[in-house]
Structures are given as structure tokens and as C-alpha cells.
Amino acid sequence: MTKNIxxxxxxxxxxxxxxxxxLETYYANDISTDMSFLEMIDVVNEQLTLExxxxxxxxxxxxxxxxxxxxxxxxxxxHGPEKGTTLCQLHMRHFSDKDVIVIEPWRARAFKIIKDLVxxxxxxxxxxxxxxxxxxxxxxxxxANSIAIPQEIxxxxxxxxxxxxxxxxVAACPNASAMLFTSAKxxxxxxxxxxxPEAALRAIAMVNxxxxxxxxxxxxxxxxxxxxxxxxxxxNIARMNREFLKAGLISTVK
Amino acid sequence: MAWITETFTTSIGKKILMALTGLSFCGFLTxxxxxxxxxxxxxxxxxxxxxxxxxxxxxxxxFEWGLLxxxxxHILTGSILFFQNLKARPVRYKxxxxxxxxxxxxxxxxxxxxxxxxxxxxxLLDFHFVDHTTQTVYQIVSNSLSQIxxxxxxxxxxxxxxxxxxxxxxSLFQTLGANHxxxxxxxxxxxxxxxxxxxxxxxxxxxxIAFIA
Ligand code: HEM
Ligand code: FES
Numbered sequence: 001m002t003k004n005i006x007x008x009x010x011x012x013x014x015x016x017x018x019x020x021x022x023l024e025t026y027y028a029n030d031i032s033t034d035m036s037f038l039e040m041i042d043v044v045n046e047q048l049t050l051e052x053x054x055x056x057x058x059x060x061x062x063x064x065x066x067x068x069x070x071x072x073x074x075x076x077x078x079h080g081p082e083k084g085t086t087l088c089q090l091h092m093r094h095f096s097d098k099d100v101i102v103i104e105p106w107r108a109r110a111f112k113i114i115k116d117l118v119x120x121x122x123x124x125x126x127x128x129x130x131x132x133x134x135x136x137x138x139x140x141x142x143x144a145n146s147i148a149i150p151q152e153i154x155x156x157x158x159x160x161x162x163x164x165x166x167x168x169x170v171a172a173c174p175n176a177s178a179m180l181f182t183s184a185k186x187x188x189x190x191x192x193x194x195x196x197p198e199a200a201l202r203a204i205a206m207v208n209x210x211x212x213x214x215x216x217x218x219x220x221x222x223x224x225x226x227x228x229x230x231x232x233x234x235x236n237i238a239r240m241n242r243e244f245l246k247a248g249l250i251s252t253v254k
Numbered sequence: 255m256a257w258i259t260e261t262f263t264t265s266i267g268k269k270i271l272m273a274l275t276g277l278s279f280c281g282f283l284t285x286x287x288x289x290x291x292x293x294x295x296x297x298x299x300x301x302x303x304x305x306x307x308x309x310x311x312x313x314x315x316x317f318e319w320g321l322l323x324x325x326x327x328h329i330l331t332g333s334i335l336f337f338q339n340l341k342a343r344p345v346r347y348k349x350x351x352x353x354x355x356x357x358x359x360x361x362x363x364x365x366x367x368x369x370x371x372x373x374x375x376x377x378l379l380d381f382h383f384v385d386h387t388t389q390t391v392y393q394i395v396s397n398s399l400s401q402i403x404x405x406x407x408x409x410x411x412x413x414x415x416x417x418x419x420x421x422x423x424x425s426l427f428q429t430l431g432a433n434h435x436x437x438x439x440x441x442x443x444x445x446x447x448x449x450x451x452x453x454x455x456x457x458x459x460x461x462x463i464a465f466i467a
Contacts (some may be wrong), residue, residue: 023348076351102349109342172353174361175339179265207264216342217265217335219363220425222355235433241266242431248261 004030005097009044011056012104017112017120023102026056033093037080038063038070040092057116063088065229068164071171072117073104078168078227086166086229106167108176109214121167123213124181130209131202132185134194147193160188162230169224169232175216180224182210183240184232190243200247204254207244268331273426275328280423280448282321283415287455294462297392304391329371336364359421359449366418373411380404396463405460416453423448 007028014021028044035043038060045055061069070087074080080090095101103117111119161184169180186203189195195202218237225234247253261267292303307314352361359366380398381391389397399405423445427433432441 073347073349076347076349077353104347104349107343107345107347109344174356176342177265177339207266211265214342215265216339217269219335219339219360220421220428221360223353224355226353226355234428235435235438238428238431238433241269241429244264244266245261245270245431248257248267254257254260 002032002034004032005092005095005099007031007040007095007098008100010100010102011116013056013116014105014113015115017114021113021116023104031092033091033095035092036063036088037074037090037092038088057114057118059118060088065089066164068166071106071166071168073106073171075102078106078172079166079229083226084229084231086164086168089229106171108167108170108216110176110178111167111170119167121165123215124165124167124178126213127178127182127206127210128185131198131205132189134189134198136194149192153191157188157191160184160191160232160236163188163228163232164230166229168227168229170215172223172227173216173218174221174223175219177218177224178210178213178215179218179237179240180228180232180234182206183234183236186240186243187236190239199243200251200253203240203243203247207240268335269429271327271331272335273429275324275331276422276426278321278324279328280419280426283419283452287452290456290459293392293395293459293467296467297390300392300395301390325374329367332364332367357421359417359419360425362417363421366414369414370411370418373407373414376407377411396467399460399463402464405464408460409457412453412456415456416449419449419452420446 009026009028010023011026012021013024026044026048028040031040031043038058041056041058048055058072059069061067063070065086065088068086071079072087074087074090079085079087080094082090082094105111105113105117106119106121110123111121113119163181163184165181167181170176170178173180186206189202190199220234220237222234225232262271289303289307292300381394384394386394399408424438424442427438427441
């Protein structure tokens with residue numbers, strides 16, 4: 001049932017990458033429980049604009065959980081308290097009247113804050129550039145069904161490919177590790193025949209770049225898997241470790 | 255041979271080192287516990303076991319130095335990982351909340367590990383680097399454990415070890431890449447059982463010596 005609630009927000013405000021930020025208090029009044037979390041921030045921003053104040057900067061695009069642009073830590077939880085949802089899919093009906101909501105940006109050394117809740121996640125793109133692709137030679141296209149892939153393998157690859165690159169795994173990890181993200185891409189490609197020729201090269205290159213970017217080391221806390229909006233499993237991290245070990249110790253790739 | 259250092263200095267490489275040395279410690283603790291169970295058989299049985307162990311001569315020396323090497327690798331690598339992980343999030347969250355992944359064991363690994371290091375040093379000073387010419391090992395053990403204060407230290411350390419292993423055991427399999435939907439639930443249960451066995455098995459020794467024997 002729709003009702004309207006009043007909330008107290010404590011939002012991280014920071015003018016730019018190299019200045020100090022702090023939590024500012026705002027009041028979001030008369031918020032319909034049918035609104036999404038981002039719509040609630042829109043309302044607050046309209047109010048701030050009318051008051052001639054700087055609106056809260058936050059990332060968003062599709063607002064339907066597929067693009068991976070949105071994300072903030074809500075009362076200590078990446079994308080808020082609901083399982084398997086992005087921030088844009090979080091509805092205000094999960095909050096109650098008079099709640100105090102603390103909104104912080106993703107925090108990691110590898111994710112620099114650009115402004116307020118907007119962080120630079122290009123480190124994840126850098127990891128993909130290191131090997132998150134397959135090289136396809138040009139030529140006559142072969143029949144689509146000429147490479148048989150077992151249904152089970154296709155499903156596992158699809159589960160890994162569901163990653164939208166939002167960075168919640170890094171944000172939720174007590175060590176700010178990007179291993180769930182990296183392992184999802186390594187897994188997706190290592191599982192499929194098209195990805196196998198470059199599997200060893202890819203595993204070594206992506207892991208090395210991930211380390212250089214200043215992400216932490218996984219200690220199997222499982223917080224990433226619990227917060228991932230696409231519920232990607234840490235079984236992918238185990239697969240990445242196997243792929244990396246195979247590449248490092250058995251393959252001839254250096 | 256640069257590939258060896260290149261492999262083992264990466265994040266995953268260091269985790270593999272933690273897992274392999276941790277697995278060795280689990281093996282060591284199992285053998286150590288089985289040996290120590292002879293304490294429940296009284297003075298003669300325990301001293302006979304110690305006698306037997308020492309008669310292995312050079313083999314024991316090799317094992318001791320091997321354990322020391324594993325300990326150095328585990329502690330150094332663990333410390334590097336700990337400080338790298340701290341550095342990876344220079345500005346911490348104001349509000350921290352678990353999503354349900356963390357456990358008591360997983361959240362405290364570096365701290366329980368550090369306490370274990372302190373305990374192992376104390377334990378060696380207490381039992382190993384003492385005069386073995388005028389007293390039997392049973393006497394050394396019972397002199398120490400019959401003091402309530404020291405018995406408490408031992409029980410505390412064993413509980414800490416059980417907490418460390420409660421996460422470490424399944425975690426080492428995950429790190430080594432052995433996560434299979436059919437076997438992982440079993441590995442997790444064995445890990446809980448193993449940490450309980452270590453906790454109860456070692457933990458009752460001080461109680462037995464202090465109050466029963
Ligand atoms: C009898 C003693 C010990 C046993 C049986 C043991 C066992 C283990 C195991 C199995 C792991 C899991 C490895 C993984 O996550 O893959 C681990 C992790 C760890 N141990 Fe120990 N350990 C012992 C002593 C110590 C000591 C003395 C320290 C002291 C600094 C220590 C520090 C750590 C740390 C920091 C980790 C976490 C590393 C990570 O998750 O990446 N441990 N230990
Ligand atoms: S805005 Fe696209 S996933 Fe939330």
C-alpha cells in the first residue's frame with residue numbers, strides 16, 4: 001500500500017577528488033513508498049535546487065538494473081539492504097517513516113571520488129582491457145551452431161556474464177578487492193570454447209593489472225557475493241584461481 | 255625462473271601460499287593432537303610417546319625447521335596481505351554493516367593469527383626451550399598446566415586457534431580453486447568439525463591436568 005514517509009538523510013558531500021568531504025544532513029519529506037531510491041534523491045535535489053544549493057551528484061542511467069551505473073552504500077550496505085537489486089531497483093517501501101539513512105560513495109583506493117557519490121570506476125575497464133575479450137579473426141562467418149556447448153556450461157558462462165560492472169563487490173569487500181569482478185570475466189571467457197585459446201594469457205594479464213590498480217586481496221569473506229545485484233557466486237573466484245594457477249605453473253605463457 | 259616469483263607475488267599467489275602453509279598447519283595440528291591424547295593415558299604413556307618421538311632423531315629436526323619455514327611464510331605473507339588490504343581502502347565507511355557473508359572467523363583472521371603467533375612463542379618458551387635434563391616432559395607439562403593462570407592461557411589460545419581454523423579450513427580449499435557445488439558443503443562441515451575437534455581436543459588437556467590428573 002502506498003503511503004508517504006519522512007526521512008532524514010546523511011549524505012556524503014565532496015566537491016572534488018582532492019578535497020575533504022563530509023556527511024551533510026537533509027530532510028526528505030513526503031516521500032511516496034512507490035518511489036525508487038534514486039527518485040527519492042531526485043526529489044531532494046529539486047528541493048536543493050530551489051533553495052539555490054548544489055544538488056547531490058550521483059551516477060545513474062538505465063534505472064532498471066541493467067547498466068551498472070548507479071550505486072551507493074546505504075546504511076553500510078552496497079545498493080541498500082535488498083538482495084539481488086541495484087540502487088535504482090531499491091524501493092522506498094523498504095524504509096519506514098522517520099528512518100535515518102546514511103548514504104556514502106563506494107570506498108576503495110582504486111575508485112577515486114569525482115564528486116559526492118560519483119566515483120571513477122575506470123579501473124574496472126582497465127582490468128577488462130588487459131584481457132577481458134576474445135580475439136576474433138575476420139573471414140567467412142561459420143554456422144552459428146558448429147561449436148557444440150553443453151547447456152550446463154552455457155548457463156555457468158551466462159551467470160558470470162550477468163556482471164554489470166557496478167563495482168558493488170569492491171565496495172562491499174572488507175578488503176576492497178576486485179576479485180569477484182575479475183573472476184566473473186575470466187570465468188565467462190574461460191568456460192566457452194571461444195575464450196579458451198587466450199585463457200592463460202588472459203588470466204595472467206588480468207590478475208597482474210588488477211593487482212597494480214591497488215585493489216585489496218580476497219580473504220573469502222563472501223560479502224561480494226551477498227551484495228552483488230546479479231548474485232554472482234564466489235565459485236567464479238575459485239575458477240579464476242585455478243585458471244591463474246594453470247597459467248602460471250603449467251602453461252608456457254609468461 | 256622469474257615465473258615462480260611472478261606467480262607467487264601476485265594477490266592470488268600470496269593467497270595460495272597462505273592456503274598451502276595453512277593446510278600444513280592443519281595437518282601438523284592433527285598429528286600434534288593425536289600425540290597429545292596420550293596425556294589422558296597418564297605419565298608413563300605420555301613419556302613413552304615423547305621418548306618415541308625424540309628417538310626419530312634427525313627426522314624431528316627436519317620437521318621442526320620445516321614448520322619454522324612454513325610459519326615464516328604464513329606470517330610474512332599474512333602480514334603483507336593484511337597491510338595491503340588496509341591500504342586498499344584509505345577512507346573507511348562511517349557505517350559498516352555485514353551483508354551476511356562474514357563470520358566471526360573470517361572477520362578476525364589477522365587478529366586471531368597474531369594472537370596465535372604470540373601464543374606459539376610463549377608455548378615454545380614454556381615447553382621447548384626449558385631444561386630437559388632434570389625433569390620429564392610430563393613434569394614440564396603438568397607443572398605448567400596445573401597453574402590455573404597458565405591453564406587459562408592455553409585454553410584461550412586453543413579457542414582462538416579454533417576460530418582461526420573455522421574460516422581457514424574451507425577458505426584454503428576455495429583459494430586453491432577447489433570449490434565445487436557438490437563438495438563445498440561437505441568441506442565447510444568438515445572445517446567446522448575440525449575446528450571443534452581442535453578446540454575440544456586441545457582445550458580439555460589443561461582442564462584434565464589442572465583438575466583431574
Ligand atoms: C597453528 C597455527 C595456524 C593455522 C592452523 C593456520 C591456518 C590458516 C589457514 C588454513 C588459513 C586460510 C588460508 C586461505 O584463506 O586460503 C589461514 C589464514 C591466515 N592466517 Fe593462519 N594459521 C595459523 C597460524 C597463524 C599465525 C601464527 C598467524 C600470524 C600472523 C596467521 C595469520 C593468518 C592470516 C592473516 C590469514 C588470512 C590470510 C588470507 O585470508 O588471505 N595464522 N591460516
Ligand atoms: S541506473 Fe542502471 S543499473 Fe541502476
